[in-house]
Amino acid sequence: MFLGPSLAVSAVLFAIGTAGVLLRRNAIVIFMCVELMLNAVNLTFVAFAQRLGVSGQIFVFFVMAVAAAEAAVGLAVILAVYRHKETVDLQHINLLKG
Amino acid sequence: MTGTAMDLVWLVPALPLLGFLLNGALALSGTRLKGAVTAIGVGSVLASLGVTVFVVRALAAAHPEAAVVFHYWDWMPVGTLQVGYDLQVDQLSAVMMLIVTGVGSLIHIFSVGYMHDDEGYARYFAFLNLFVFFMLTLVLGANFPVTFVGWEGVGLCSYLLIGFWFTEKMNADAGKKAFIMNRIGDFGFLVAMFMIWQYTGSLDYSTVFAKAPVALAAGGGAVTGITLLLFLGCTGKSAQIPLYTWLPDAMAGPTPVSALIHAATMVTAGVFLVARSNVLFALAPTSQAVVAGVGALTALFAATIALKQWDIKRVLAYSTVSQLGYMFVGVGTGAMAAGIFHLATHAFFKALLFLGSGSVIHAMHHAYHATHAHEDAQDMRNMGGLARFLPWTATLMWIATLAIAGIPPFSGFFSKDEILGAAFARGTGQPLWYLYWGFGLAAALLTAFYMTRLMLYTFHGPNRTGAREQVHLHEAPWVMTGPLVVLGALSLAGGVLNLPALVGGHAWLERWLEPVTAAGAALVPAHELAHTTEWVLIGIAVAIGLAGIIGAWRLLDLTTLVPARDAKPETGLGRVLWKKWYVDEIYDAVIVRPILWVSNKVLWRVVDVGVVDGAGVNGTAGLSRILGWLGSRLQTGELGFYAVMFVVGVVFVLARALR
Numbered sequence: 219m220f221l222g223p224s225l226a227v228s229a230v231l232f233a234i235g236t237a238g239v240l241l242r243r244n245a246i247v248i249f250m251c252v253e254l255m256l257n258a259v260n261l262t263f264v265a266f267a268q269r270l271g272v273s274g275q276i277f278v279f280f281v282m283a284v285a286a287a288e289a290a291v292g293l294a295v296i297l298a299v300y301r302h303k304e305t306v307d308l309q310h311i312n313l314l315k316g
Numbered sequence: 317m318t319g320t321a322m323d324l325v326w327l328v329p330a331l332p333l334l335g336f337l338l339n340g341a342l343a344l345s346g347t348r349l350k351g352a353v354t355a356i357g358v359g360s361v362l363a364s365l366g367v368t369v370f371v372v373r374a375l376a377a378a379h380p381e382a383a384v385v386f387h388y389w390d391w392m393p394v395g396t397l398q399v400g401y402d403l404q405v406d407q408l409s410a411v412m413m414l415i416v417t418g419v420g421s422l423i424h425i426f427s428v429g430y431m432h433d434d435e436g437y438a439r440y441f442a443f444l445n446l447f448v449f450f451m452l453t454l455v456l457g458a459n460f461p462v463t464f465v466g467w468e469g470v471g472l473c474s475y476l477l478i479g480f481w482f483t484e485k486m487n488a489d490a491g492k493k494a495f496i497m498n499r500i501g502d503f504g505f506l507v508a509m510f511m512i513w514q515y516t517g518s519l520d521y522s523t524v525f526a527k528a529p530v531a532l533a534a535g536g537g538a539v540t541g542i543t544l545l546l547f548l549g550c551t552g553k554s555a556q557i558p559l560y561t562w563l564p565d566a567m568a569g570p571t572p573v574s575a576l577i578h579a580a581t582m583v584t585a586g587v588f589l590v591a592r593s594n595v596l597f598a599l600a601p602t603s604q605a606v607v608a609g610v611g612a613l614t615a616l617f618a619a620t621i622a623l624k625q626w627d628i629k630r631v632l633a634y635s636t637v638s639q640l641g642y643m644f645v646g647v648g649t650g651a652m653a654a655g656i657f658h659l660a661t662h663a664f665f666k667a668l669l670f671l672g673s674g675s676v677i678h679a680m681h682h683a684y685h686a687t688h689a690h691e692d693a694q695d696m697r698n699m700g701g702l703a704r705f706l707p708w709t710a711t712l713m714w715i716a717t718l719a720i721a722g723i724p725p726f727s728g729f730f731s732k733d734e735i736l737g738a739a740f741a742r743g744t745g746q747p748l749w750y751l752y753w754g755f756g757l758a759a760a761l762l763t764a765f766y767m768t769r770l771m772l773y774t775f776h777g778p779n780r781t782g783a784r785e786q787v788h789l790h791e792a793p794w795v796m797t798g799p800l801v802v803l804g805a806l807s808l809a810g811g812v813l814n815l816p817a818l819v820g821g822h823a824w825l826e827r828w829l830e831p832v833t834a835a836g837a838a839l840v841p842a843h844e845l846a847h848t849t850e851w852v853l854i855g856i857a858v859a860i861g862l863a864g865i866i867g868a869w870r871l872l873d874l875t876t877l878v879p880a881r882d883a884k885p886e887t888g889l890g891r892v893l894w895k896k897w898y899v900d901e902i903y904d905a906v907i908v909r910p911i912l913w914v915s916n917k918v919l920w921r922v923v924d925v926g927v928v929d930g931a932g933v934n935g936t937a938g939l940s941r942i943l944g945w946l947g948s949r950l951q952t953g954e955l956g957f958y959a960v961m962f963v964v965g966v967v968f969v970l971a972r973a974l975r
Contacts, residue, residue, distance in 0.1 A: 240959050312953060 224265035231258035245296050245306040249289075256285050321374035322384055322405050327367045328413060329403075329452040335360030335445035343438035350437055357441030358424045361448055365417035372410045381831050382406075383522060385458045392461065399519055404458035408832040411656060411825070412455035412588055415663050416581050420448050422799035423576040426671050429796035430572055430678060440480065440570070447473035451581050455588060459520040460509045463589070467505065467553065470582045471498045477577060478569040490568040497562040501552015508545035511538065512596075525595040525835060534599045534839070543596050543603035547610075550586025555637050556644060557614045561900055563637055567629040571674030574629060579636050579670050580663040587640065587659050590647040594836030597647070604648050604840075605748060608739065611644025612755035617897070619762035623769070624886065624893035627694045628673045631770050635720065636666055638759055642735050645752055650840040651738035652833040653814065653826035658731035660825075661810045665716040665728055668803035672713040675792040675800065676774060679706055683781060683788035691782075695880040696770065701779035705789035708797045710775040712804040717771050719807045721764035722861040727810030732760065733857050734816065740853055741843035757860055764864025769872055777874030818850055 231254055238251030260278045267274030300306050338356045342349065375384070383406035392399035424444060431440050450473060454466025471494075479491030513519055515538055516527045532539040550556065555563035566578050577583070590597055590607060597604055615638045622634035639662050646655030679702070680693035691698050703710035719726035722733065736756050743749035779786055791797065815821020845853070886894045895901075950961075 236963060240956055240963065243956075308955060 221265055221269065224261060228258045228261040228265065231255075231261065243308050245299070245308055245311075248308070249292050249296065253285060253289070256281055318374075318378070318384060320378060321370040322378070323386075324367055325371050325386060325403055325405050325456065326388065328364050328371065328417070329449050329456060331360045331364040331367070332445045332448040332452065336442050336449060339438055339442035339445060343436070343442050347438060350432075353438045353441050354428050357445055358421070358428065360445055361417060361421045361424050364448070364452070365421050368410075368413045368417045371405060372414060375405055375407070375410050379831075380406075383409075383458070383832075385520075385522065396517065397513065397519070399459055399461050401462060402458035402520070403456040403462070404521065405456070406832055407829050408588070408591060408656070409455050411660065411829070413452065415660055416448065416451050416455065419580045419663050419667050419803075420451075420576060422802055423572050423580070423667060423671065426575075426674070426796050426799040427570075427572040429793050430674055431570060434570075436480065440477075443473055443476045443480070444573070444576070447477070447577060447582070451585075454585055458522075460512065460524075461519055463592075464505060464509065467549070467585060467589075468502065470577070470585065471495060471502070471553070474498075474566065474577050474582055477573040478566045480569050480573065487568040490562075490565040494562040494566050497559050498552045501549040501559055504545040504548025504552075508542050508549065511542045511545070515542075521592065525593075528595050528599060529839065532596075532599055535601055539596060540600040540602050543593070543600045544606060546589060546593060546596070547586075547603065547607055550589055550607075550644070551610065552586075553589075554583050554586030554640050554644070556586070556610050556641065557617060560614060560618065560637050561896075561903065564630050564633040564896070567627070567633050571629065571670060571677060574633070575667045575670030575674065578633065579666040583636065583640055584643065584659045584663070587643040587647055587655055590644070591652045591656055591833070594647070594650075594652050594833055595839070598650060598836035598839035604650060605746075606648075608645045608648030608749070608752050611641040611646075611648055612739075612752040612759075613641070614638065615641030615645065615759040616755045616762070619759045619766065621893055621896045622766040623762060624890055626696050626880065626894075627692075628676065628696050628699075628770060628774060629670070629694055631696075631766060632666070632669050632673060635669075635763065635767065638763060639666065639720070641759070642732060642756065645739055645756055646735040649735070649738045649742050649749065649752075650837065651735065652836065653823075653829045654731065654734040654738050656829060657814045657825050658728075658735055660813060661719065661727035661731040661807070664803055664806040664810050665719040665726075668716040668800060668807050669713060669720070671796070671800055671803065672709050672716065675706060675709045675796055676702060678792050678796070679789050680781065682790070683785040686788040687782070687784045689782065689785060692880055696773040697877060697880040697883055698780055699774045700777045700781070700874065700877065701775070702789065703775035704779075705786075706775075706791050708791055709800065710771075712800045713775070714771060715804045716807050717767045719810075720767055721865055722760055722857055723865075724858060725811060727807050727813075729858070729861075730811035730814060730816065732756075733854055734814070736760075736857060737845060737850060737853055738843075740849075741845045744843055745841070757856065760857060761860045761864045764861045765868045768865045768868035772868065772872055772874060773877065777877070780877065780879045782879075818847060818854075 235251045235253075235255035235258060238254065239248050242248050242251065260281055263274040263277050263281070267278075296306055299311060303310060305311075335356050339353055342353055342356070347353070378384075383404040385402050385404045388401045388403070390398070391401045424441075427440070427444065431437055434440060447470060450466045450469025452466070454463050454470060457463035457466060475491045475495040478494055479488045482488045482491070509519060512524055516524050516531045518524055518527065528539070532542075552559045563578060563583065567574055569578075597607065618634045618637035618641065622631050622638065625631045625634060639658070643655045643658050643662070646652075646658055676699065677693050680699065684691055684693055715726065719728035722729045724730075736753055739749050739753040739756060743753060781789065812821070812824075814823055814825035817823055885891070892898065952958075
């Protein structure tokens with residue numbers, strides 16, 4: 219039931235997220251795009267769970283938990299970088315470039 | 317194992333090898349024990365001679381039709397190529413063994429006196445023993461590779477002994493020249509061996525010669541190629557045109573070495589090889605004509621150079637080249653016995669001449685040494701009238717001179733006449749051989765002339781050594797004159813070895829060698845001469861020899877000759893002959909310099925610097941750098957770019973996986 223449309227929406231969301239990660243330069247936006255990709259994957263899990271059993275839905279909780287932890291760490295890093303460099307533009311965060 | 321004394325044949329080369337090892341150890345230890353060195357050096361060769369006599373007696377008693385082969389160990393067992401370390405006793409190797417150990421012993425004894433005061437006494441005898449070992453390996457080998465080992469070994473010893481006094485650059489250069497020119501010939505020998513293996517599937521003499529008439533078409537390209545390549549090896553080792561120029565320079569070595577290696581034994585190895593391979597040469601008439609032609613040309617050419625040399629040893633060196641040419645006329649004509657006969661008589665009289673010249677040089681050197689003069693002890697212009705001071709040497713050298721000039725009944729007359737007769741007889745079918753005969757006669761005339769010249773300038777007329785030096789001239793000690801007397805007797809009577817039937821002899825050597833030469837002789841049509849023709853030929857040869865001697869006697873003015881330091885330079889043809897037809901200069905200009913130029917300008921500056929260093933070494937490095945630079949362009953440091961590449965990669969892998 220709705221498996222095809224759900225997967226299509228999921229794919230579109232994932233592509234948008236990927237494009238955002240690749241094309242945007244603002245670290246916050248990229249961070250949000252990563253969240254978008256995670257949620258696209260969550261949608262896929264939920265869609266398949268209707269047919270293959272509940273274990274897919276359990277996975278979604280794990281992903282949400284990990285995403286929350288990641289958001290906490292990621293935002294902390296971005297804040298630290300901003301304090302140091304006064305910008306969150308990734309083009310200027312190139313300290314490790316050889 | 318035959319159960320006879322022939323089983324002891326391994327001792328013949330082993331004893332000189334033992335002598336080399338012991339004397340080599342003594343030389344390295346820097347000992348002053350000359351007595352021990354002499355006992356080992358001379359004793360080992362004398363013992364080898366003793367064993368040889370027993371072996372040859374056993375061979376004569378058995379008189380087998382085929383060679384007696386002794387297999388000692390497998391040397392090169394490679395698939396179907398089975399080469400063993402095999403020695404063979406047959407009539408030819410018996411003759412060569414006797415010459416090598418017999419003449420070798422005499423020269424070893426002579427060396428005891430000649431080298432007595434030399435610093436490198438032990439080293440000298442070690443090398444001389446090593447030479448005898450390799451020479452015996454050469455003549456005893458039962459297959460081409462074993463002979464080749466001896467062939468290379470004698471070349472090495474030749475190099476070591478020519479450059480014996482290596483502190484003078486000239487001597488070291490002469491050694492190198494000999495070695496390098498021999499290498500050119502050895503290349504021919506090697507390729508010939510490869511071809512023999514390809515066509516007959518074996519390298520053993522008995523198998524190769526048995527298969528050759530079937531496996532190789534008579535007169536075909538294969539057998540002609542093989543024999544010509546073998547002959548190229550012979551021209552190097554036996555100093556024939558075009559590779560003869562090393563031999564005169566080889567006189568830089570001690571005089572007994574010149575006698576042993578560069579007159580009596582090593583340089584005859586080429587003649588031996590042709591005689592050994594007589595079946596192959598009999599199958600290739602073209603090669604026979606080449607061998608005899610080169611021999612005849614060399615005989616005449618070298619004789620002309622000998623006319624104008626002043627160094628006593630150089631005259632003898634060119635004489636050796638010339639006489640080797642005679643031997644090649646003999647074996648090239650198919651008269652193997654005649655060639656070997658001349659090899660034997662030449663070993664006697666040329667060893668005598670060289671040792672005699674050694675005795676002269678010894679006396680001259682002592683005279684100049686006593687008065688601290690720095691004159692050339694080998695220049696005949698500084699000699700003259702030495703017969704008064706060295707009567708034994710003079711008498712014995714006259715015997716050798718008459719022998720080499722072909723005056724009966726001395727040994728050289730019989731052997732030389734036999735070669736010329738054989739060449740003339742072959743002329744009945746092919747007129748080319750008449751030309752060779754003519755060359756041989758002309759060379760005989762010149763031989764008689766230059767040898768008489770050498771004797772007159774050295775031993776007769778007024779003495780030019782110098783008034784103060786004269787009192788110091790004296791005959792050599794008995795240890796040196798003794799071997800001369802033995803060689804003198806051999807030079808005088810050596811002809812009885814092969815007295816022709818014409819004068820009531822039994823052609824003993826020819827009949828003795830028949831088991832070896834029969835297979836080849838069967839392939840060449842025999843040419844018999846009428847007895848009257850033979851007598852006429854003998855008459856011509858003797859007349860020519862006498863004409864040379866008398867001509868020299870009448871033409872040369874001994875009273876006007878001045879010592880070397882006062883001599884005026886030669887002019888005209890005399891200068892050309894004195895300069896050896898400028899052959900060394902021509903070789904230098906045509907071969908050495910172009911090779912040096914190509915090596916310098918092309919091989920070094922273009923090939924080595926440009927191709928090997930440039931394209932090879934630096935090119936590889938440059939290619940790596942370009943690839944590295946291209947790779948480093950990917951490392952932009954832009955995270956976005958990495959991410960794009962990552963996504964592209966993932967998409968690509970997924971596309972492949974999901975297909």
